[in-house]
Amino acid sequence: MSTPSPMSTPSPLPPPGCPAHGLGQAGPRRLYGPAAEHDPMALYEELRAEHGAVAPVLVHDDQPAWLVLGHRENLEVARTPSRFSRDPREWGAVQDGTVVPEKYALAPMVTWWPVINFNDGPAFERLRGAVLESLQRFDRRGMRRYVTRFAHQLIDAFAANGEADLVSEFSSQLPMLVMTQLIGAPEEHGPRLVRAVPDMLEGSETALESDEYVTKMLYQLVESKKASRGYDLTSWLLDHPAELTDVEVLAHVRVVLVAAYATTANLIANTLRMVLTDPRFRANLSGGRMTLPEALEQVLWDQTPINTVLGRWATADTVLGGQEIKRGDMLLLSLAAGNVDPAVRPDLTAPVHGNRSHLAFSAGPHECPGQDIGRAIADTGIEALLARLPDIELTVHDFELERRGTLMSQHLVRLPVRFAPRSVTATAPRTDPEPLPPLAPLKEAVQAATGRPQSRWSWLNRLIGRR
Template identity: 35%
Template sequence: MTPVPKTGCYLEGLSGLTSLSATTTCLDPQAAYRRLWETWGPVAPVELGPGIPVWLVMGYREIRSVVRDELHYSRNSSNWRLIADGHIGPESGLAPIMFPRDNAYFSDGDKHRRLRAPLVAGLAGLREQHMAQVIRETCARLIERMPDEGPIDLVALYAAQVPMLTVAGLFGIAPELGDRLQACVIGLFGSGEDSAERFGEMETIVAGVISEHRTAPAEDLTTAFLNHPGHRDDGEVLASMLLMLGAGWETLQVWIAQTLRIMLTDPRFEARVRGGHLGIDDALDHVLWADPPMANQPTRWAVADTVLGGQRIARGDALILGLAAANSDSWVGGHDRRDSGNRAHLAFGVGPHACPAQRASRLIARIAVETALHRLPDARLAVPASEIPLRPSPWTRGPEHLLVTATRARF
């Protein structure tokens, strides 16, 4: 265990740190997390980007402690020293993910509760039976459009399409805007050179949707957001919509793709799921434990000097929540905790900022996986499992492509 330094700002001056992306783009992320833990303990310094050190919180107990302690750890990124001193500007690829917004994600206390209320109310108002029917029709339509010959990419043609068409549809966004929004979100979570440009394009599209709904209200989430007293102006409505569209699409498409991947690559799951001995929900839960869609969740910022997991955290430091690492913490029982029905994982977060769309997300993911298994019963990988590429992102871990050969079942 590295000794705790006697001065604050421990992150300053550190170099040669492991890149956060190394935990999401390697074949064995748990091995990467173990190496960090063995060197630093449950809280490790890593690089979010060149010259941008952050803390990666990997301990289950440490994450639960952070998310419940607003006195020391804030969701408002204006507390980040690197923003305050101008080290990271609005043109940075990290800006769309890390810069403060007027939504529930980047707020604390009363403001967080006010801005979260429209999200909770809007999701509670969804008619699940109708929503399920729309999802099934969307999934079936996407499978019908798949080519009759050659490999099928279940990510590009299916897993990436279902969430965007569904979530955008809930907001009353025209389907033809789906592809543009999808490209924007990919750029957003890639945190690369085009992220700021993509986010600006996304803002323009959604602002147009809000303007149209001001003129012509409808029975959808956009109108519900506009009418909810928790939103004080259209700027807050815009920020809330961007949050749900971005986070909802990214995590859902990875969840669906990862579940399909294990069913195609893990003999235990392929035999048991197809044989009826393991339900779809069990497979979905396995992914949430073993390879959660949001592997590393942004972020908390220290608002006071403190100590966490044996490390001295200085005011202004950034902390990334290593959800994938925490799910394998021996404190929660190691691999035994993945028994059917155990949902003590951190994949949806925990505390006041836990994902408010867990029920809706599971509905979408379950129907998407179930429909693919039903309509593509003989699907087989078209490439070796070791050659499935991972999409580059420091935050999420999922296949960039999932090429299969399959015959569509006709009904």
């Protein structure tokens, strides 16, 4: 595949319906489907070689977009919302009626809602201020006690077996158990949320049922905190001077809860995989030459929890990475590709574990506000696991580990390990909470806030990225 001459004139993004769409190398490449999702990093490098730092691509239903591959260009888009808005109503395909957001395949990412994800300017500043200031109120030492407690509970469940799957039995459970406490939900909801949130994100046959459970639980939580505040995120959002509505409080607790699960579960699994498969990594860690927080930063460079963030929309004609971007064009930030940009990492084998200039949590105003909480959960949880099971080892070869993913992210399916069995003290069995109340009052509040009736509860998945 040839690289265009630096002096060549970039081709404009073809309009929808252009014959070049999806026809091999003649037009933009598709970012969806089995081929693109099997090895996204290989596709990113092909696009970088063919187009440079910004490449024309096609997203679902062959809608044209720009994939931002360069590290500098990712920062430029993320840090200038005046040029690249987070508000999906700026999308030209929505404005001219080509796409109806609620009916589009990527509805969760292109349907506007009154949350930080889809706003800029004063509305965004008001909402982000409330979320960020509330998250910053957590006592890190107290939070680590929660992590340690739940990590040991999870380890106790499999320590006597001498084997475990660290994805299903550890990394996918720990973040949700901790976040249940941080949002102020009753502890008995933790085990059910561990099952419900991954289920609704995967879009299984029971996804809508899981989605409704999560929504009902959060509705009940907001109502209970209105009557009796606590030391938790929900209470602090209710009390914040920004005066969030009940719908805004529920929606932002939902954003934090689901985002923390998705990114932190990936971060824990990816770090454990590297510890178990890279001899240099484990030797550095055990020999004291690399601390666990430094190891996490290395993983955030090499295996971002989120591959791609959709989307941004150009507010005016502009130029980015040598490409002519038109007003209303959609852009996708490829965080994973930006992290391996040769302009900032000419040698990918060189350690960068002390460097936090990676794009794993994006950048600019919309940079992830809860990243330090995710780091703390991953750091403390992995430390507890390695301390309890120092002889842990992978039972398969690294190349046998399966990954599954979408346009946005990839995750390990399993991480099977073995170790010498340990005796543990039996813990009380977990029980599910009582049935939750109906949602009629919340449905009415949502319709008033957005101007749209809601006939099913997949709407809140729009706040995090996929159905």
